[in-house]
Amino acid sequence: MNLKFNFFLLVVxxxxxxxxxxxxxxxxxxxxxxxxxxxKTGLWETPLFYTQQNIKNYTITxxxxxxxxxxxxxxxxxxxxxxxxxSTEGIYNLNPQTRFFGDVRFSKYFEKQVGYTFSSERTxxxxxxxxxxxxxxxxxxxxxxxxxxxxxxxHHFKNNILLSTKxxxxxxKSFRNVDPRPQIIYGHYxxxxxxxxxxxxxxxxxxxxxxxxxxxxxxxxxxxxLNAPVxxxxxxxxxxxYGRIVFDDSYRSHIDLFTDKxxxxxxxxxxxxxxxxxxxxxxxxxxDFYGKDGNGNVYLNEESIRYKYRTINHTVTTNAFIKGxxxxxxxxxxxxxxxxxxxSVLEQGQNYxxxxxxxxxxxxxxxxxxxITLYCFxxxxxxxxxxxxxxxxxTQKKLTDLVIHTDFNTDLSINEKDKINxxxxxxxxxxxxxxxxxxxxxxxxxxxxxxxxxxxxYDVTDKLGSVIMLNYYHKLPxxxxxxxxxxxxxxxxxxxxxxxxxxxxNTSANNNFNLGLAIIY
Numbered sequence: 001m002n003l004k005f006n007f008f009l010l011v012v013x014x015x016x017x018x019x020x021x022x023x024x025x026x027x028x029x030x031x032x033x034x035x036x037x038x039x040k041t042g043l044w045e046t047p048l049f050y051t052q053q054n055i056k057n058y059t060i061t062x063x064x065x066x067x068x069x070x071x072x073x074x075x076x077x078x079x080x081x082x083x084x085x086x087s088t089e090g091i092y093n094l095n096p097q098t099r100f101f102g103d104v105r106f107s108k109y110f111e112k113q114v115g116y117t118f119s120s121e122r123t124x125x126x127x128x129x130x131x132x133x134x135x136x137x138x139x140x141x142x143x144x145x146x147x148x149x150x151x152x153x154x155h156h157f158k159n160n161i162l163l164s165t166k167x168x169x170x171x172x173k174s175f176r177n178v179d180p181r182p183q184i185i186y187g188h189y190x191x192x193x194x195x196x197x198x199x200x201x202x203x204x205x206x207x208x209x210x211x212x213x214x215x216x217x218x219x220x221x222x223x224x225x226l227n228a229p230v231x232x233x234x235x236x237x238x239x240x241x242y243g244r245i246v247f248d249d250s251y252r253s254h255i256d257l258f259t260d261k262x263x264x265x266x267x268x269x270x271x272x273x274x275x276x277x278x279x280x281x282x283x284x285x286x287x288d289f290y291g292k293d294g295n296g297n298v299y300l301n302e303e304s305i306r307y308k309y310r311t312i313n314h315t316v317t318t319n320a321f322i323k324g325x326x327x328x329x330x331x332x333x334x335x336x337x338x339x340x341x342x343x344s345v346l347e348q349g350q351n352y353x354x355x356x357x358x359x360x361x362x363x364x365x366x367x368x369x370x371x372i373t374l375y376c377f378x379x380x381x382x383x384x385x386x387x388x389x390x391x392x393x394x395t396q397k398k399l400t401d402l403v404i405h406t407d408f409n410t411d412l413s414i415n416e417k418d419k420i421n422x423x424x425x426x427x428x429x430x431x432x433x434x435x436x437x438x439x440x441x442x443x444x445x446x447x448x449x450x451x452x453x454x455x456x457x458y459d460v461t462d463k464l465g466s467v468i469m470l471n472y473y474h475k476l477p478x479x480x481x482x483x484x485x486x487x488x489x490x491x492x493x494x495x496x497x498x499x500x501x502x503x504x505x506n507t508s509a510n511n512n513f514n515l516g517l518a519i520i521y
Contacts, residue, residue, distance in 0.1 A: 028323075029056045030091065031481075031520050034409065034423070035366045035376050038330050042319060043091065043101055047154035047164035048196040048205045049268050049277050051099070059090035059521050062483075066514030071506045072463070072491055074123035074455045078111035078142070097158075102151035108144065115139035116451050118182040118219060118236075118251075120174060127399065127459060128388050131241050131342040131352045132289045132307045134219060134251045137446065138233040140178035147171045154194075162196030162205065170213075179221045180236050180251075188213035190260065203268040209283070213258035219251045232446070240307060241342060241352035243394035243452050245444055248306070250291035253298050260285045262313075274322040281315045311340040311354075331363040351392045358384040372411045373421065379406040383432075393441050395452055399459055400433040407467065417475040427465035434460045436501065457502035462494040480521040488513045 030036045043050045068081040089103030114122070119133035152166035170188040175181065190211020197204055219236060221227050226234040238248035262283025269276055289307040292298050317334040340354035362380035366373060382403040389396050407425025414420065436456045438448050469487040476482055491510040498505040 028054060029058065029371075031058045031060060032368070032371065033366060033373050033376055033421070035328070035330070035364050035373075035378065038319075038321065038332075038364075040091070043099075044150070044152075044166075046194070046205070046207075046264075046266060046277070046279060047099070047101070047152060047166070048162045048194050048203065049266065049275075051097070051154050051156040051162055051164075051198075052270070055091055055093070055099075057090070057092050059088065059092075060518050061088040062086070062516055062518035064514055064516035066512070068510075068512045070510050070512075071508035072458070072461075072493055072510050073506075074127070074458050075115065075451045076117040076121075076123045076129060076455075077114070078122065079113040079139075081109060081111050083107055083109035097156040098153065099155075100151075100153045103149070105146075105148040107146045107148075109146075111142040111144070113139040114142055114176075116447070118176075118180070118217065120172070120184050120186055120215060123455065127386060127455070128242060128354065128397070130287070130340070131239070131309055132256075132287075134182070134217075134236050134238050134248075135447075136180050136234050136236050137450065138178070138180070140176045142174055142176050144172060144174045156198070160198045162194075162198060162203065164194045165191065167191040168211075179223055179226050179234055180219050181221065182217055182219045185216045186213070187215075188258070196266075201270055203266075203270070203277075205264075205266045205268075207264045207266075209260070209262050209264075211260040213256075213260075215256040215258070216253075217256070218253050237447075239447060240344065241390040241392065241394070242388050242397070243438070243448050244351065244390050244392055245447055248291065250298070250306070252296065253292055255290040255298050255300065256287055257290065257300060258285060258287045273324070274320070276318070276320040278318045279316070281313070281317075283313050285311045285313075305345050307345065308343045309340065309352075310343070311338060313338045326369060327365060327367045329363075329365050332361070334358075334360045336360075349392075351390065353387075353389045353391060355387045356384060357386075358382065372413050372419065374410065376409045377406070378408075380404075393439055394448060395439075396435070396437040397452070397456060398433070398435040399431060399456075401429060401431050401459070404428045409469075419473050421469075421471040421473070423467070423469040423471075425467045427467075429463045429465070431460045431462070431497070454502045454505060457498035457500070457505045460500065461496075461498045461505070461507070463491055464494055465489065465491045476519075478521070480519060483518040483520055484516075485518070486513070486515050 028036060028039060030040050039055055064085045066083045070077060070079055085107040087105040092100045115137055116135045117129060117133060118135055119129060121129045123129060148170050150168040152164060154164035156162055168190060172186040175183040192207055192209035194205055194207035227236055229235050236251045237245050240246055260283055262281060264279055264281040266277060266279035287309040288305045290298050290300060290304045291306045293304060298304060314337040319332045322329040336358045338356045341350055342352035344351050360382045364378035366376040384401055386399045405427040407423060409421055409423035412420045412422060438452060440448060467489045472484045474482040489512040493507040
């Protein structure tokens with residue numbers, strides 16, 4: 001599936017949806033409050049569970065600017081990120097049996113002062129990067145362009161057969177503007193097909209998915225003399241596993257080829273005012289690292305593969321929703337289990353293993369009256385257990401952490417055309433159990449001392465995050481609505497546990513904000 005075809009398909013969806021005049025009974029308006037993102041997320045994830053949900057048509061077209069200022073962070077993360085985004089998304093009911101959905105997003109963003117990685121990944125939201133990437137300690141600024149699109153539909157046949165399909169495309173180009181100068185061209189495409197059967201209040205579904213990602217990376221120097229061991233800050237090194245540095249001469253050109261295959265099964269029981277569903281998903285990914293040959297060329301053949309990184313994921317989720325006369329309730333429980341294994345083809349053995357188990361429980365309640373949110377409470381708890389082991393000698397990291405988050409929002413009605421939604425929330429993080437074993441095998445301990453140990457110091461430190469958000473809504477002609485929004489986030493350290501590993505950790509507060517404008521119709 002190429003990018004142009006996916007884009008054309010999604011545009012068709014958007015055009016058809018905007019042209020539709022008939023709608024289902026307006027019972028659930030996803031755009032009314034962030035509480036109802038439950039339905040958007042669920043529809044995007046498992047469309048067949050929502051074939052008979054009365055979800056109102058909507059389209060949101062939005063422009064947004066966000067800025068992250070990070071002091072308290074892991075090492076392989078930008079100190080500052082500025083992002084500009086244009087997006088449009090929507091749900092469109094062709095008739096009571098057929099629904100289309102889709103979104104398109106373009107973003108351009110700039111990262112300042114990123115060191116110790118030349119990959120497309122960052123440690124903003126993951127403790128440890130995937131193995132097999134080049135790096136140099138010297139920090140530099142990056143520029144990125146990202147195009148994302150997704151489209152899908154679901155249909156309920158008269159014989160109670162259910163069918164849905166989804167396609168997506170993700171394209172990104174990234175480069176750094178200081179020696180060493182990596183450039184990454186990234187393309188990820190895929191789709192999913194689901195079949196189901198509905199018998200009265202019961203629904204059973206099966207789905208399968210397939211995607212492919214190709215990441216071409218080149219690294220060049222304007223001054224080639226800087227790529228020598230004597231220049232510690234600019235010499236390009238290769239990390240495989242976690243903390244193990246080996247020689248690899250493919251930095252000038254290499255390819256990561258990623259394939260993702262998976263299937264799922266789900267069951268739903270639905271009543272008029274409530275429903276509950278459970279899904280199980282399995283997927284297996286394989287990322288092959290292709291190095292250059294003797295002539296400096298890279299080919300997608302077996303002889304060029306140097307490393308294979310395999311991940312296996314098991315995910316079980318249960319969701320329940322109750323719709324009352326003025327109050328709605330939701331609860332979601334999920335269990336995710338992930339294992340990653342990295343294999344060195346040249347050494348004919350495994351050199352890294354990763355295990356992550358995560359349990360999440362989220363709940364919410366909202367009370368509305370005449371399309372005004374009187375109050376909305378949401379709360380959740382996440383517990384994760386992580387283990388990262390470099391099997392050939394450097395690092396063993398274990399971490400069990402707990403996150404508790406809660407937020408409240410309410411509408412302040414000004415007049416018939418204007419209202420303000422105010423939202424505030426807290427996020428508390430603590431490490432319940434941790435262990436770091438670092439074995440320094442040689443004098444090359446640069447990565448261990450400057451990435452592994454500081455990152456673990458960050459992970460063992462208790463932290464408190466807070467958020468305040470304001471949304472201003474103004475009704476426009478032809479049932480359109482203007483939304484102007486602003487959000488401010490902060491993160492502070494609550495203790496000095498980091499001193500056990502790395503006393504120099506920067507614990508100054510993080511401050512992030514975003515501003516945007518949207519048209520809803």
